[in-house]
Amino acid sequence: MRTTHRLQGGITVGTLALVLVASGCVSGGSNSEDSPDDPIVIGVSLPLTGDFSEPGKGVERGYKAWAKIVNDKGGLLGRKVELKILDDQSNADRVVSDYEQLIGKDEVDLVFGPFSTRLVVPSARVAEEYGMLFVEPAGAAPEVFDQGFKNLFYAAPAVANDHYNHLAEYILALPADKRPRTVAYAAMDDPFAQGTAYGLKEKLEKGGIKTVVNEVYPPNTTDFGGIAAKIADSKADMVVGGSQYQDGVNLIVALQQLNYQPKMAAFSTAPTEPEFAKAVGNKTEGILAPTGYTQKGDYPSNKEFVEKYTKQFGKAPEEDEANAYTTGQVVAAAVKAADCASQDPECQGKMVEWLRGHQVETVVGPLKWDDKGRPQSAHMIQQWVDGEIQIVLPEQQKEADLIYPKPEW
Numbered sequence: 001m002r003t004t005h006r007l008q009g010g011i012t013v014g015t016l017a018l019v020l021v022a023s024g025c026v027s028g029g030s031n032s033e034d035s036p037d038d039p040i041v042i043g044v045s046l047p048l049t050g051d052f053s054e055p056g057k058g059v060e061r062g063y064k065a066w067a068k069i070v071n072d073k074g075g076l077l078g079r080k081v082e083l084k085i086l087d088d089q090s091n092a093d094r095v096v097s098d099y100e101q102l103i104g105k106d107e108v109d110l111v112f113g114p115f116s117t118r119l120v121v122p123s124a125r126v127a128e129e130y131g132m133l134f135v136e137p138a139g140a141a142p143e144v145f146d147q148g149f150k151n152l153f154y155a156a157p158a159v160a161n162d163h164y165n166h167l168a169e170y171i172l173a174l175p176a177d178k179r180p181r182t183v184a185y186a187a188m189d190d191p192f193a194q195g196t197a198y199g200l201k202e203k204l205e206k207g208g209i210k211t212v213v214n215e216v217y218p219p220n221t222t223d224f225g226g227i228a229a230k231i232a233d234s235k236a237d238m239v240v241g242g243s244q245y246q247d248g249v250n251l252i253v254a255l256q257q258l259n260y261q262p263k264m265a266a267f268s269t270a271p272t273e274p275e276f277a278k279a280v281g282n283k284t285e286g287i288l289a290p291t292g293y294t295q296k297g298d299y300p301s302n303k304e305f306v307e308k309y310t311k312q313f314g315k316a317p318e319e320d321e322a323n324a325y326t327t328g329q330v331v332a333a334a335v336k337a338a339d340c341a342s343q344d345p346e347c348q349g350k351m352v353e354w355l356r357g358h359q360v361e362t363v364v365g366p367l368k369w370d371d372k373g374r375p376q377s378a379h380m381i382q383q384w385v386d387g388e389i390q391i392v393l394p395e396q397q398k399e400a401d402l403i404y405p406k407p408e409w
Contacts (some may be wrong), residue, residue: 050090062324160195187242
């Protein structure tokens with residue numbers, strides 16, 4: 001019999017969220033005794049509408065690809081896996097009620113995390129209260145790991161503040177008369193977006209590179225004319241955008257309209273999305289972005305993932321999809337090691353303990369974590385070169401030479 005184990009004070013189940021029933025998705029968990037015929041039900045809340053809907057849908061595809069590939073091979077522990085996905089509407093209150101419903105009412109066996117730090121932190125609190133393993137694909141900001149969570153693991157190579165480490169090293173290694181001397185920063189008021197931009201800012205300032213613009217904007221900002229004007233007026237050699245998707249696109253378009261021509265331009269998340277090139281008028285050459293994933297990655301499971309994902313969805317996976325798939329791989333490794341998949345505290349504890357001391361092979365490479373759930377690796381740097389985004393750093397993984405200075409857009 002499945003039993004929900006709340007480790008702290010009572011949770012009130014909130015308003016029912018929209019249930020998406022699709023390939024690999026079901027209407028709920030079972031309250032009957034588990035048998036080989038019972039599926040392993042995995043609860044997920046994702047921002048399928050609202051501010052984070054574009055990457056949220058990518059994470060959904062990644063989760064569904066993982067479920068299909070696992071089920072095509074016979075499932076986990078001889079049982080099929082089924083996803084129950086709710087739409088949190090990019091809302092922190094809604095994501096809390098979603099996970100309360102999934103764990104406390106629907107009694108799912110396992111949970112996967114949502115997209116964005118803003119949603120990961122509150123949902124991780126719910127999972128922690130229930131003693132549930134919480135592997136997540138997109139909460140990379142420092143505040144995620146400052147909460148004292150014991151059951152959280154981030155399924156990507158590096159935390160937000162370290163995303164640009166390879167780029168910082170490249171810039172500071174340039175001769176003093178060649179490197180950018182001034183930088184303009186514009187970041188969404190979001191822990192992840194600011195973490196990526198300010199991680200680079202801290203390293204460049206320590207290297208003597210001056211900050212001339214430092215703007216923070218609300219997540220719902222659509223008019224970037226004022227911020228773009230400040231950046232253009234500064235004549236900064238480099239612009240750095242701590243962005244998600246649409247905000248990054250809108251800022252780049254505003255900068256293009258002002259004919260601001262930096263020597264280097266770097267934006268988080270936006271340049272790696274499939275729709276990016278068209279959205280900025282195909283004026284992409286030289287734009288940089290950190291990434292934890294490449295479709296060409298030479299890891300054992302990546303070739304299968306790319307081939308089967310492309311067959312399922314008609315296009316190749318990007319970073320959000322890969323991090324979601326990685327989340328599934330990490331949880332699956334823990335399930336196999338613990339030989340269980342249920343809310344039983346002993347089972348959940350075994351999975352958490354195993355991940356604390358082991359490395360997991362994934363489509364983004366081998367992952368291991370510190371005691372706060374932070375991955376111990378590094379992101380690569382991509383750049384738009386000859387009409388496609390390619391790895392340019394580090395040297396041993398590059399697909400093209402880094403272009404500097406950036407061509408005019």
